[in-house]
Amino acid sequence: MTRTSGLKRKAVADSERKAKRARGETDLSENLRWLHVGDLIKEVCPLITLTSTTLEGRSKVAGFDIDFTVIKTASGKKFATGASDWEWWNECVPTKLQKLHKDGYRVVFFTNQAGIEKMKVKPEEAFICTGNNHYRKPSTLMWEYFEEQCNNGVKVNHQNSLYVGDAAGRSKDWEPGKPKDFSCSDRMFALNLKIKFYTPEEFFLEKPPAKFKWGCVDPTTYLKKAPTPSATTYHSKTKEVIILVGPPASGKSTFRKRHLEPHGYVAINRDTLGTMSKCIKAAKDALSKGSSVVVDNTNPSADARSAFVKLGEEMGVACRCFWMATPIELAKHLNLVRQNQTNGEVRRIPDVAYNVYKKNYQEPSKSEGFSEIVKIDFCPKFDSQKDEVLFKQRTCAGH
Structure with a gap:
């Protein structure tokens, strides 16, 4: 290509961009930039975005999942075979x-x-949670970052979004012949954000809503039924060994940080010390x-507990x-809540x-040598309003 023809192409492109601006259209190709957000996890950032500082801020937001919502594989396979293996989910999508x-x-x-975190695919889209981390839907952190x-x-008006x-x-x-949805994470994502939710069929094709199941614990309902924290004293005035048992x-x-360590109990934890002998x-x-x-391990079996007894x-x-x-x-729900509370510092188990x-698991028995077995019900007690909000958000703990 000659220098003259190159200049002509540039002039034509510049002219087209000016014409678009005059019609009120936005040419995003010049301004969109990839941005890696957060600390590395396995050499991959937990969130990757494709965005631009020149995009107009708006109070109404229409959020979309991508795979099998706005696009699908052209090959008909569950997973795309490459970057070009896609087509619109329905021909009406771009118009809508x-x-x-x-x-x-x-x-x-x-x-x-x-x-992406498993290094199986390359990022190609915007606001991508790269693994099972704190940005993963139904966590609201991706939306909040946006x-x-x-x-x-x-400021986004959630009622109008x-x-x-x-x-x-x-x-x-x-719908006849349709498989079960792999999860309820998109519906939960919208619920956690307090915004309207639609399936692709409802939004693009205007079909009536289908029946669904959340498939997980309802944290708000649990809170209403949960026992209130008691004023029980759990520590002893005499020296002892306490073995905690639980998933x-x-x-x-x-529990041990609130009720035992303040009274001088030394925490023994295999995750910290590494081996049983230590x-x-x-x-x-x-x-x-x-x-x-206080032995803070899961200690599911009599055999796991016997050495401390x-x-x-x-x-x-x-x-x-x-x-x-x-x-x-509920423990699985708390597992994901903890990951979100710590912004991914504590990874999900x-x-x-x-x-x-x-x-x-074997239910603890006094025959193992315990002087007492104390059953501890989970009683929510939040250290901050943020912790309570995160607890009340739905998670995919049941999937």
């Missing part, structure tokens, strides 16, 4: 999106792409120095068992850990 823009909506795309950083300071997605909790054959994220660590040594050292100890007998101190009676599904716990 353009109408939303003209009607004053900011059209934004939010998608979960866990394959509101705070990418809407030019304009909407979200469209295909993860809607619909059962198999919600991951059932409230064990919070835990036994640390417990023995603490008892030798006159301190009580035996240590108590050897040291001549009583051994009590505190059994955290938090339902497994995978479901396999709960399966292992259930497989090995």
Whole structure:
């Protein structure tokens, strides 16, 4: 290509851009930029965005999932075979999106792409949660980042905004021949944001809503039924060993920090110390120095508990068992809440850990050598309003 022809092409492109601006159209191609947000997780940022500081801020937002909501695979496969393997979900999609823009909506795309963290796919779209981290829908952090950083300071009116997605909790054959939705995360995302929700069929094709199931614990309903925190004193004036029993994220660590450590109990935790032998040594050292100890592990079986019971007998101190009676599904919810509370600093515990716990679980018995077994019901007590808000948000703990 000659320099003259290149200049001509540039002049034509400049002319086209000016014409678009005169018609009130926006040419985004010049201004959109990839931005990596947050600390690295496995050398991948938890959130990747494609945005621009020149985009107009708007108070109405139309949010969309991407896969099988605005596009689908051209090959008909579940997962795209490459960057070109896509087509519009329906031919009416681009027209509807353009109408939303003209009607004053900011059209934004939010998608979960866990394959990025696993290094299976390359990012190609905007506001992408790259793994099972704190930005993952139905967590609202992706949307909140958009509101705070990418809407030019304009406050979003949630009542006038909407979200469209295909993860809607619909059962198999919600429409003849249709498979069960893989989750309810898109519907939960909209609920957590307090905005209107539509499936692609409802929004683009104007079909009636289909029946669905949330498929997870309802934290708001749980709060209404939850026992109120008691004024029970849990610590002892005499030296002892306390063994906590409960699934991951059932409230064990919070309990011992609130009720035991302030009274001099030394926490023994395998996640921190690494091996059982180091835990036994640390417990023995603490008892030798006159301190009580609290063993903060899941301790599901009699065998897992026996070494600490035996240590108590050897040291001549009583051994009590505190059994955290938090339902497994609620513990899974708390697992995700904790990840969101800490902005991903504490990663979610995978479901396999709960399966292992259930497989090995044996209800504690005094015949193991305990002087007492204390059942501890989960009683929500929030340290801040933010913690309460996060607890009340729906999570995909049941999926």
